[in-house]
Structures are given as structure tokens and as C-alpha cells.
Amino acid sequence: MHVRVSKLNDNDAVRAQQIFKSLSNPVRMKLLYVLEDGKQNVSTIAEQLDLEQSVVSHQLATLRNNHLVASERIGKQVFYELDDRHVLSILDSVMEHVQHIE
Secondary structure (H helix, E strand, O other): OOHHHHOOHHHHHHHHHHHHHHHOOOOHHHHHHHHHOOOEEEEHHHHHHHOOOOHHHHHHHHHHHOOOEEEEOOEEEEEEEEEHHHHHHHHHHHHHHHHHHH
């Protein structure tokens, strides 16, 4: 689905900008790819990416605020998952373009 520029309102453009800004951080991109495998808690994600849990938590909060990941509390742990798998299509397209221009 393509949106013609005449149909792009200012609110949608600002929202898109916020999403792209969230996706522009390499750590957040890696987090999204890690979550491709399903729900995971912060410690598991931190271990996979060799990052401090506080860094992972901070970046997940940004992604959650932009509705790119969802969280669910199970007991004392919080598990994160992709809010919408379409975000991986966006990242995959960008990475294909990166490979194309190299």
C-alpha cells in the first residue's frame, strides 16, 4: 500500500518521523531482531547482545513508547515481544538497501 503525498497529513508524518527515529539506533535495531524469536525477558536479551540490563531496559522503553514492542508481566519478570511484526519488514528493507549500496 502506497500513500500519496496528498493523502499524507501532518500528524501521520510526525508519527512516522518518531518511528524512524526509534529505529535509527543500532542497539534498538538489534533488540527488534532478537525479539523476532518471540517473548524474552531483559536478562535473556542482555545476555544475547552482551549489554548491561539497564541499557536494554532503557532501549526497550523507547521501543515500547513508540508501540514497536509490547510488554507483559509474568510473576516478577517482564517479557517483551514485537508489537507488530511489520517493523521487521521495514528493517529488512533498509538492510537490503544497505547491502545494495555497498
